Amino acid sequence: xxxxxxxxxxxxxxxxxxxxxxxxxxxxxxxxxxxxxxxxxxxxxxxxxxxxxxxxxxxxxxxxxxxxxxxxxxxxxxxxxxxxxxxxxxxxxxxxxxxxxxxxxxxxxxxxxxxxxxxxxxxxxxxxxxxxxxxxxxxxxxxxxxxxxxxxxxxxxxxxxxxxxxxxxxxxx
Amino acid sequence: xxxxxxxxxxxxxxxxxxxxxxxxxxxxxxxxxxxxxxxxxxxxxxxxxxxxxxxxxxxxxxxxxxxxxxxxxxxxxxxxxxxxxxxxxxxxxxxx
Numbered sequence: 001x002x003x004x005x006x007x008x009x010x011x012x013x014x015x016x017x018x019x020x021x022x023x024x025x026x027x028x029x030x031x032x033x034x035x036x037x038x039x040x041x042x043x044x045x046x047x048x049x050x051x052x053x054x055x056x057x058x059x060x061x062x063x064x065x066x067x068x069x070x071x072x073x074x075x076x077x078x079x080x081x082x083x084x085x086x087x088x089x090x091x092x093x094x095x096x097x098x099x100x101x102x103x104x105x106x107x108x109x110x111x112x113x114x115x116x117x118x119x120x121x122x123x124x125x126x127x128x129x130x131x132x133x134x135x136x137x138x139x140x141x142x143x144x145x146x147x148x149x150x151x152x153x154x155x156x157x158x159x160x161x162x163x164x165x166x167x168x169x170x171x172x173x
Numbered sequence: 174x175x176x177x178x179x180x181x182x183x184x185x186x187x188x189x190x191x192x193x194x195x196x197x198x199x200x201x202x203x204x205x206x207x208x209x210x211x212x213x214x215x216x217x218x219x220x221x222x223x224x225x226x227x228x229x230x231x232x233x234x235x236x237x238x239x240x241x242x243x244x245x246x247x248x249x250x251x252x253x254x255x256x257x258x259x260x261x262x263x264x265x266x267x268x269x
Contacts, residue, residue: 030192112186135187
Protein backbone atom coordinates (compact mmCIF):
# COMPACT_ATOMS: atom_id res chain seq x y z
CA UNK A 1 0.00 0.00 0.00
CA UNK A 2 1.27 3.47 -0.84
CA UNK A 3 2.21 5.71 2.03
CA UNK A 4 2.29 9.44 2.43
CA UNK A 5 6.05 9.48 1.82
CA UNK A 6 5.49 7.93 -1.58
CA UNK A 7 3.64 11.05 -2.70
CA UNK A 8 5.76 13.78 -1.19
CA UNK A 9 8.98 13.40 -3.11
CA UNK A 10 8.70 16.64 -5.03
CA UNK A 11 6.95 17.59 -8.22
CA UNK A 12 8.84 15.27 -10.53
CA UNK A 13 8.13 12.27 -8.33
CA UNK A 14 4.53 13.35 -7.95
CA UNK A 15 4.19 13.63 -11.72
CA UNK A 16 5.48 10.09 -12.09
CA UNK A 17 3.07 8.79 -9.45
CA UNK A 18 0.29 10.64 -11.14
CA UNK A 19 1.18 9.22 -14.51
CA UNK A 20 1.24 5.71 -13.08
CA UNK A 21 -2.13 6.18 -11.37
CA UNK A 22 -3.68 7.41 -14.61
CA UNK A 23 -2.19 4.48 -16.50
CA UNK A 24 -3.57 2.00 -13.97
CA UNK A 25 -6.94 3.56 -13.27
CA UNK A 26 -7.51 5.79 -16.30
CA UNK A 27 -9.88 3.38 -17.99
CA UNK A 28 -12.01 3.05 -14.87
CA UNK A 29 -12.02 6.83 -14.33
CA UNK A 30 -13.18 7.32 -17.92
CA UNK A 31 -16.03 4.86 -17.39
CA UNK A 32 -17.08 6.63 -14.20
CA UNK A 33 -16.99 9.93 -16.12
CA UNK A 34 -19.06 8.39 -18.91
CA UNK A 35 -21.74 7.35 -16.43
CA UNK A 36 -22.21 11.00 -15.42
CA UNK A 37 -21.67 12.87 -18.68
CA UNK A 38 -24.09 13.06 -21.56
CA UNK A 39 -21.74 13.62 -24.45
CA UNK A 40 -18.24 12.54 -25.36
CA UNK A 41 -17.07 16.13 -24.91
CA UNK A 42 -18.57 16.33 -21.42
CA UNK A 43 -17.03 12.99 -20.59
CA UNK A 44 -13.56 14.14 -21.62
CA UNK A 45 -14.01 17.37 -19.65
CA UNK A 46 -15.04 15.46 -16.57
CA UNK A 47 -12.17 13.03 -17.04
CA UNK A 48 -9.79 15.95 -17.15
CA UNK A 49 -11.37 17.51 -14.07
CA UNK A 50 -11.04 14.24 -12.17
CA UNK A 51 -7.41 13.96 -13.25
CA UNK A 52 -6.69 17.50 -12.05
CA UNK A 53 -8.48 16.77 -8.77
CA UNK A 54 -6.31 13.68 -8.35
CA UNK A 55 -3.21 15.75 -8.97
CA UNK A 56 -4.31 18.19 -6.31
CA UNK A 57 -5.33 15.50 -3.84
CA UNK A 58 -2.29 13.28 -4.27
CA UNK A 59 -0.06 15.08 -1.73
CA UNK A 60 -2.74 14.66 0.92
CA UNK A 61 -3.12 10.93 0.34
CA UNK A 62 -2.08 9.36 3.63
CA UNK A 63 -2.25 5.74 2.62
CA UNK A 64 -5.09 5.06 5.06
CA UNK A 65 -7.01 3.34 2.31
CA UNK A 66 -5.98 1.57 -0.87
CA UNK A 67 -4.94 3.66 -3.84
CA UNK A 68 -7.88 2.34 -5.82
CA UNK A 69 -10.32 3.46 -3.12
CA UNK A 70 -8.67 6.87 -3.04
CA UNK A 71 -8.91 7.25 -6.82
CA UNK A 72 -12.58 6.29 -6.94
CA UNK A 73 -13.42 8.57 -4.04
CA UNK A 74 -11.85 11.55 -5.79
CA UNK A 75 -13.55 10.58 -9.06
CA UNK A 76 -17.00 10.30 -7.52
CA UNK A 77 -16.68 13.48 -5.50
CA UNK A 78 -15.62 15.37 -8.59
CA UNK A 79 -18.44 13.84 -10.61
CA UNK A 80 -21.00 14.97 -8.03
CA UNK A 81 -19.59 18.51 -8.15
CA UNK A 82 -19.82 18.34 -11.92
CA UNK A 83 -23.48 17.29 -11.76
CA UNK A 84 -24.31 20.04 -9.28
CA UNK A 85 -22.68 22.64 -11.49
CA UNK A 86 -24.38 21.33 -14.60
CA UNK A 87 -27.78 21.60 -12.96
CA UNK A 88 -27.16 25.24 -12.14
CA UNK A 89 -25.63 26.35 -15.40
CA UNK A 90 -26.94 23.92 -17.92
CA UNK A 91 -30.44 22.78 -17.06
CA UNK A 92 -31.87 20.09 -19.28
CA UNK A 93 -35.34 18.60 -19.00
CA UNK A 94 -35.40 15.01 -17.81
CA UNK A 95 -37.10 13.75 -20.97
CA UNK A 96 -34.39 15.21 -23.18
CA UNK A 97 -31.48 13.54 -21.48
CA UNK A 98 -31.37 10.49 -23.68
CA UNK A 99 -31.90 11.25 -27.29
CA UNK A 100 -30.36 8.08 -28.68
CA UNK A 101 -32.07 4.77 -29.18
CA UNK A 102 -33.59 3.23 -26.07
CA UNK A 103 -31.39 0.75 -24.19
CA UNK A 104 -33.22 -2.31 -25.47
CA UNK A 105 -32.85 -1.37 -29.13
CA UNK A 106 -29.14 -1.00 -28.72
CA UNK A 107 -28.96 -4.20 -26.75
CA UNK A 108 -30.54 -6.06 -29.64
CA UNK A 109 -28.04 -4.54 -32.00
CA UNK A 110 -25.35 -6.22 -30.02
CA UNK A 111 -24.04 -3.02 -28.50
CA UNK A 112 -24.33 -4.41 -25.05
CA UNK A 113 -21.86 -2.10 -23.39
CA UNK A 114 -23.44 1.00 -24.85
CA UNK A 115 -26.91 -0.11 -23.78
CA UNK A 116 -25.63 -0.82 -20.30
CA UNK A 117 -24.01 2.61 -20.09
CA UNK A 118 -27.23 4.33 -21.15
CA UNK A 119 -29.19 2.36 -18.58
CA UNK A 120 -26.64 3.16 -15.85
CA UNK A 121 -26.90 6.85 -16.70
CA UNK A 122 -30.62 6.68 -16.01
CA UNK A 123 -30.17 5.36 -12.49
CA UNK A 124 -30.61 7.78 -9.60
CA UNK A 125 -27.23 9.06 -8.38
CA UNK A 126 -27.24 7.10 -5.13
CA UNK A 127 -27.68 3.81 -6.99
CA UNK A 128 -25.50 4.81 -9.94
CA UNK A 129 -22.54 5.40 -7.66
CA UNK A 130 -22.76 1.96 -6.09
CA UNK A 131 -23.51 0.18 -9.36
CA UNK A 132 -20.56 1.76 -11.20
CA UNK A 133 -18.19 0.86 -8.36
CA UNK A 134 -19.39 -2.74 -8.21
CA UNK A 135 -19.20 -3.02 -12.00
CA UNK A 136 -15.62 -1.80 -11.74
CA UNK A 137 -14.96 -4.80 -9.52
CA UNK A 138 -14.85 -3.18 -6.09
CA UNK A 139 -15.96 -5.23 -3.11
CA UNK A 140 -18.86 -3.90 -1.05
CA UNK A 141 -16.43 -2.93 1.72
CA UNK A 142 -14.32 -0.90 -0.72
CA UNK A 143 -17.38 0.77 -2.23
CA UNK A 144 -18.55 1.63 1.29
CA UNK A 145 -15.19 3.25 1.99
CA UNK A 146 -15.28 5.24 -1.25
CA UNK A 147 -18.78 6.57 -0.65
CA UNK A 148 -18.60 6.97 3.12
CA UNK A 149 -21.60 4.75 3.75
CA UNK A 150 -22.01 1.42 5.51
CA UNK A 151 -21.44 -1.90 3.81
CA UNK A 152 -25.07 -2.81 4.46
CA UNK A 153 -26.16 0.37 2.76
CA UNK A 154 -24.02 -0.52 -0.24
CA UNK A 155 -25.79 -3.89 -0.39
CA UNK A 156 -29.22 -2.31 -0.21
CA UNK A 157 -28.42 0.27 -2.88
CA UNK A 158 -26.85 -2.36 -5.08
CA UNK A 159 -29.90 -4.60 -4.89
CA UNK A 160 -32.24 -1.76 -5.74
CA UNK A 161 -29.91 -0.46 -8.42
CA UNK A 162 -29.65 -3.90 -9.94
CA UNK A 163 -33.43 -4.25 -10.06
CA UNK A 164 -33.78 -0.86 -11.71
CA UNK A 165 -31.01 -1.65 -14.16
CA UNK A 166 -32.66 -4.93 -15.10
CA UNK A 167 -35.94 -3.12 -15.59
CA UNK A 168 -34.35 -0.42 -17.72
CA UNK A 169 -32.70 -3.01 -19.93
CA UNK A 170 -35.82 -5.10 -20.27
CA UNK A 171 -38.67 -2.62 -20.21
CA UNK A 172 -39.05 -2.54 -23.99
CA UNK A 173 -38.41 -6.23 -24.53
CA UNK B 174 -29.86 -16.68 -15.35
CA UNK B 175 -28.66 -16.43 -11.76
CA UNK B 176 -28.12 -13.04 -10.16
CA UNK B 177 -24.37 -13.59 -10.06
CA UNK B 178 -24.19 -14.60 -13.71
CA UNK B 179 -26.21 -11.54 -14.61
CA UNK B 180 -23.90 -9.28 -12.64
CA UNK B 181 -20.83 -10.92 -14.15
CA UNK B 182 -22.26 -10.33 -17.60
CA UNK B 183 -22.89 -6.68 -16.86
CA UNK B 184 -19.45 -6.34 -15.35
CA UNK B 185 -17.87 -7.80 -18.44
CA UNK B 186 -19.87 -5.51 -20.72
CA UNK B 187 -19.09 -2.53 -18.52
CA UNK B 188 -15.37 -3.10 -18.39
CA UNK B 189 -15.27 -3.72 -22.14
CA UNK B 190 -15.91 -0.02 -22.62
CA UNK B 191 -12.83 1.95 -23.40
CA UNK B 192 -12.91 5.73 -23.46
CA UNK B 193 -9.40 6.54 -22.50
CA UNK B 194 -7.63 9.01 -24.69
CA UNK B 195 -4.57 11.09 -24.01
CA UNK B 196 -5.74 13.79 -21.67
CA UNK B 197 -4.20 16.54 -19.62
CA UNK B 198 -1.76 17.34 -22.36
CA UNK B 199 -1.69 20.47 -24.46
CA UNK B 200 -2.20 19.73 -28.14
CA UNK B 201 0.99 21.46 -29.17
CA UNK B 202 3.06 19.08 -27.08
CA UNK B 203 1.74 16.13 -29.00
CA UNK B 204 2.41 17.74 -32.34
CA UNK B 205 5.92 18.74 -31.38
CA UNK B 206 6.66 15.20 -30.37
CA UNK B 207 5.78 14.03 -33.86
CA UNK B 208 2.33 12.80 -33.02
CA UNK B 209 3.39 10.96 -29.91
CA UNK B 210 1.83 12.64 -26.90
CA UNK B 211 4.30 13.81 -24.31
CA UNK B 212 3.64 12.77 -20.73
CA UNK B 213 1.72 15.11 -18.46
CA UNK B 214 4.02 17.27 -16.42
CA UNK B 215 3.75 19.29 -13.28
CA UNK B 216 3.80 22.74 -14.86
CA UNK B 217 0.95 21.98 -17.19
CA UNK B 218 -1.14 20.56 -14.38
CA UNK B 219 -0.49 23.62 -12.24
CA UNK B 220 -1.61 25.86 -15.08
CA UNK B 221 -4.77 23.81 -15.50
CA UNK B 222 -5.53 24.22 -11.79
CA UNK B 223 -5.00 27.98 -11.98
CA UNK B 224 -7.38 28.19 -14.95
CA UNK B 225 -10.04 26.27 -13.08
CA UNK B 226 -9.71 28.54 -10.07
CA UNK B 227 -9.95 31.60 -12.27
CA UNK B 228 -13.13 30.36 -13.96
CA UNK B 229 -14.66 29.64 -10.57
CA UNK B 230 -13.71 33.10 -9.35
CA UNK B 231 -15.22 34.81 -12.40
CA UNK B 232 -18.48 32.95 -11.94
CA UNK B 233 -18.57 33.79 -8.24
CA UNK B 234 -17.92 37.43 -8.97
CA UNK B 235 -20.73 37.59 -11.51
CA UNK B 236 -23.21 36.05 -9.09
CA UNK B 237 -22.12 38.42 -6.35
CA UNK B 238 -22.50 41.45 -8.61
CA UNK B 239 -25.96 40.30 -9.63
CA UNK B 240 -26.91 40.21 -5.98
CA UNK B 241 -25.51 43.67 -5.37
CA UNK B 242 -27.46 45.08 -8.29
CA UNK B 243 -30.76 44.23 -6.66
CA UNK B 244 -32.30 47.45 -5.41
CA UNK B 245 -34.83 48.01 -2.62
CA UNK B 246 -38.30 47.62 -4.11
CA UNK B 247 -37.18 45.05 -6.68
CA UNK B 248 -39.24 41.93 -6.91
CA UNK B 249 -38.54 39.85 -3.86
CA UNK B 250 -36.96 36.63 -5.04
CA UNK B 251 -36.10 33.84 -2.68
CA UNK B 252 -32.36 33.51 -2.79
CA UNK B 253 -31.24 29.97 -3.45
CA UNK B 254 -29.11 28.23 -0.88
CA UNK B 255 -26.13 27.76 -3.13
CA UNK B 256 -26.15 31.44 -3.98
CA UNK B 257 -26.31 32.38 -0.30
CA UNK B 258 -23.37 30.17 0.49
CA UNK B 259 -21.34 31.39 -2.43
CA UNK B 260 -22.04 35.01 -1.54
CA UNK B 261 -20.94 34.34 2.00
CA UNK B 262 -17.76 32.75 0.70
CA UNK B 263 -16.96 35.69 -1.54
CA UNK B 264 -17.65 38.17 1.22
CA UNK B 265 -15.35 36.14 3.41
CA UNK B 266 -12.53 36.80 1.03
CA UNK B 267 -12.32 34.27 -1.78
CA UNK B 268 -10.30 31.70 0.03
CA UNK B 269 -10.03 29.29 -2.88
